[in-house]
Each structure stands twice: as structure tokens, then as C-alpha cells.
Amino acid sequence: MSSPWNIDQLDRRAFMAALAAVGAGSLLPASAEAQGADFKGRQLLSSGFGGSTMDIIQKAAFDPFDAATGAKSTQVPMQSAAALARMKAEAGNPQIDMYQFSGGQEAQAKSEGLTEPMKSVPNLANVPGGLKDPDGHWVTWAVIAEGIVYNKDKIPTPPTSYKDFFKPEYKGHIAFPAITNGFGMDFLVMLARTFGGGEDNIEPGFAALAKLKNETIFKAASDLPGLFGQGDIWIIPYDTGNAFKTAQSGLPVAFATPQEGSPAVPITSCIAKGAKNADVANGAINYLLKPEAQIAIAQGMRWSASNVNTKLPAELASEIPAVSQLAQLDRAKINANRAAWTERWNREIAR
Template identity: 35%
Template sequence: MKRALFTTAVVLASLQSAWAEEKTLVINSYGGPYEAVQRKVIFEPFEKKYGVKVQVATVYSADMLAQLRAQKAAPQFDVVQFSGGQEIVAAMEELLAPLEASSLPNAANLYPFASEGISKGYGPVALVTVMGLIYNEKTIPQAPKAWKDLWNPAYDGHVVLTDLSNTYGLQSFMMINKISGGSLENWQPGLDQVTKILDGSTVITSTQEMQQNFAQNDAWIAPFAQDYAYVMRKAGLPVKFVQPEEGGSALYITMNAVKGRPNADLAAKLIDFSLSPEVQVELAREMRYSPTNRLAELPADVAGEVVHGEGLQQLIRFDPATVAGIAPKMVADWKRTISH
């Protein structure tokens, strides 16, 4: 009898452990304000709605892909976010669980570019951050309109460039190269153009340095991200963002289900929750990310600072797989150029 009771207790403990595991979703985020806002707008409301626990780990995109590879036999994450196109590689390596459109009701209202990955084995684009130009509206002689304004002689000595070791710097350089007549196969035109504007310009490596230059070093203009212009403005700096007339560069943030996890249904629900127009409006309001759900109606003050609607159709996305292959050589060439 005692043995039977012991066996029953063990079985119940095992079941309770399994139930607890099934009620917990593990997802990565990117720390700082981004993660804080996601907790407030997505994870905590989702927990209340579905009675589950969302466990968040701060893991950036490249490291997240490395962890998925290392954990392939026993994955530890249910949902992963990528911001650099790693979802394409992860899907090719069968690290992600394909999603059915029927499990994502909000996917029907996404812009086509945001939902096309679902049929290719990876998750939808939940948010877009746009690379364009940020500028000090109080000190710059004339507000910029185009990428070519970066080499306007009137701005000499007041331009800030970001090193290509930073994703924002890499995206910015590829836009400069494209506007200068280059391509992903030939980035010499971009390097030649950078050489012309390096004298008197500042090259930084981090977002913190960008804010310092606008606050302390009389920076007027820089190629940088839409959302970070808002971060700087909240810090009291008179910084504005403009989508250049030649178009902006798009960085997609995707949410993907991981293969081999027991919570596939809940994972899909969390991803779909992030695609809802209500959540996307809040993320645009809180962080100035561009929504991918066409039903997201932005307040006027937010809409004036966020690329949305038809503006999203003008964005340029450089093929992540191609960029991953050329980036090391491009970065090396860049470092030689700026060191001269």
C-alpha cells in the first residue's frame, strides 16, 4: 500500500512538473528599454489573458542563433526574436517550427512583406525599425531630405557616422553605397563617398556615443534609427528623424516558434498577440517602431514620427543571407578606409 501511495505521489509530481512546464513560455528579448516595453505591452498582458508565465532572457540575435544551434537536440526557448535576418538561416537549418497561418488570426491583416515568411518556415515580421537620418533641428542650417545631404558641404565637421561593427552602421553604409551607385557586390562607391566626408566627421560604435555627440559635441546630422531619435528626444535633445526621399533601410524584427518544444499552441498565441493592432499601436507609441498590421491606427503625434502605411512600401531591405556573407569583407574594407 505504501509503495502504491509512493508511486502515485511520484506520478502526480511528474504531472505537476509537466503542467508547470507547459504553462511557461521562454522567449528572448534585447534588454534595456526595448525589453521593458515588451514586458509591459506584450508579456504581462499575455500572462494575464492566458494564465501562463512568460520567462524572458536577454539574448541578442546573433547569440540567439548560436544558442539554438547548440540546443538543437533539447531547445530551451519557445519563441525567439531576430532582428538581423537570422530567421532565414534558422529555418534553413530546421531550428524553427513552421507556423500555420490559421494559428495566427492577425496575420491576415499584416502587410505582405510581414507575412510572406510564414510560408517559408519562419515567423512574421512583428515590428520594423527604419534607418534614415536624424538631425538636430535647432542647430542644423537646413533640415535634411535625402541621403545625399550627408555630403552637403554646409554640414562639414558636424556629421556622425556609425562603425560597421554596429548593425545600424552596417545598414547606413549599405544605403550610402546604394545611393552612390554601388551594390552588394561592389561597395567601393560607398567607401569613396565616405572618404569624402570623413574629414571632420566623427565615427562612433554605440548608440550611447551617438547620444553623447548630439548632446555635447555639436553633432548636426547622422544616419541612424527612427526609434532611437525618439529615445534621444525623451532625453531632452532636439533630435528629429526623417525618412530620406530615396527611401529608408528596413530592419525587420521577427517572432519565431522553436522546433521541438511542447508549447507550440501557446507559442503561436504569443506571436499572434504581438501582431494585434492594439499591441502594435502601443509599441509605436512607447518606442516609435513601425507597425506591420495595417489595422494599427496611430495617434496623430505618433504617426508624424513613425514611418507607416504607404511609407513602409518605400523601405529597402538588403537580403540578410547576402549581407551575412559579405559583411566580414565589407567591415574590413571599411576599417582600412577610416584608418587612413
């Protein structure tokens, strides 16, 4: 699964504009069950993220969709960058009907004319405007939320802010990812925002990181169990999914949503332009947006739901930021400055 941080972006556009662009067809009572006769025996091919992630998504959405409609859905594992490359290679004659992305490739695919608008997807109306294309070319069906991962035994009161990384009592017990890890880049931006700057003024972010440069710097999500397992690390900026995985290993780890907001990476779907089974793909996307599927995905991976009508069980909701708690990052500006900020990181922070 590929994303800005190689594991495996939210603008607040007007809800009504997005709904209008999708068109009245999305309001028709065209449930996937009602379309079942049309889908019986039809094959749907979608890219997928591979591993247990793909298995959870299959069981949460594709299997129920197939059972209700008679379709046969298959996910082909590939990273998002590779998926976009295949989408380009098959332009005009797509063999994969539907694509899943985690790195912002859906916007590029639309801009290059590789996608087509969704049709008759009733649940699309329940997704906030900032989480879907205003022209209906893609939609976010889950969000990986970032924030603070902490040791509950060492920090019994959950952290509330990125400013907590500078508490004197935590000195020597902090770890944060290198800027080559997307979470590290987002941490830099959120520190800049926290201390008066942002994507347009990164100086406060680097000034804050300079105060933490003697703390532990790590590279990948796979480092989290070891860092927390040693007992010396108490607090790390990372995401809900890896917090959940680390806790499942038996470590006393939890996730906290900072008051500044949780940077978010949307998990999206779109339909290849000219897809032979575009109608089936529309039905499958509608299932990905169903509250039942979104709850199952949240339970399996602690990803945030995008459908505003999805009501997570209270205990589960306490571990996952709601859509209203997500922070909008300007990914275009971040990407434009990535090389310069990385060079500065290597010069001023890395060791």
C-alpha cells in the same frame, strides 16, 4: 539584444504565396481569448532582449495575452546570437518554446530545421509577405528603421535624402558610425544606392564616404547624446529608437525618413520545433501582431509596426517610417562582402 549592429532584412515576396503557405488555419476565428481555457495555467517561455526593451514588450503584448488566456509568459534575456546557440543546443528537446530575434537568426534557424510553422495566428494575414517566412516559420512583428537623425535647432527643415550629408553648409557638423557598427555598414550601402550603385557595386558608396572621411566617426549608439550635446554635430545616420532616446534626454533631436528609403532590421519571432507549448506560443505571437500591442511598442521604442492594419496616432506616425517607406537591403550579399568591405574601410576611411 543582438542584431547586425550588435545593439542591445526585407525581401518582397508575394503576399498571396505567404498566405497560402501559412494555410487556411490562420483564417479560422481562433482568437486568443477563445483559446483561453486551453492556456489556463500553461507556462510559456520565450527568449527576450533584456532591459527596458523586454519590459516594454512584456507590458505591450505578453501581459495582455496572459490576462486574456490564463497563460503565464516569461521572457529569458539573451542576445540573438546566444539565443540561436541555445536553440541549437536544445534541438529535439526545446526548453524555450518561442524565440525573438533581431539579427536574421530566424532564417538560419529555419534552414537548420529548428523551427516549426505557426498555426492559428489570425493576425499573420495582415503582415506583408516580405516581413514573414513564406512557409510560416517566422514573422516580423516590429521593425527598427534607420534614416537621418538631426539637430532641429541647427537644421529647422527636416533632411530628405542621404545626399543632404554632402551639403556644404553641413561640412564639419556631420558624424557617422564606423563600419563595425551595423548602421555604418548600412550607411555605406545606402550611399552606394544613392549614387548609382548598391550591394553589387559598392564603389559609389566608398567614393561618397571618402568625401566625408574628415568628419566625425563614432562607434556606438551611446555616443549620440555626447555628439549632439556638444552642439557641433548636426546630422547623423542612425535609427528611430536611438533618436527617440536622445530626444528624451532633452536634446533637440528628431528623425527623418530619407526619400531613398529607411534600411530596416526586422524584429522577429519563431517557435522551436517540438516545443511543448507551441500552441501557447502561437497565441502569444498573435498578440505581438495585434495593433494595440504594436502601437504600445511604437510608443515605447519608436519601432515601426508590421501589421498593415495598425494605425498609429498622427504625431507618433510622423516619427516612424511606415512599412511602405522601408528599404530592402540584400543582407546575404552584405554579409558575404562584410570582411572585404571592412578591410577596405580600414585602409581608405578609418583613421
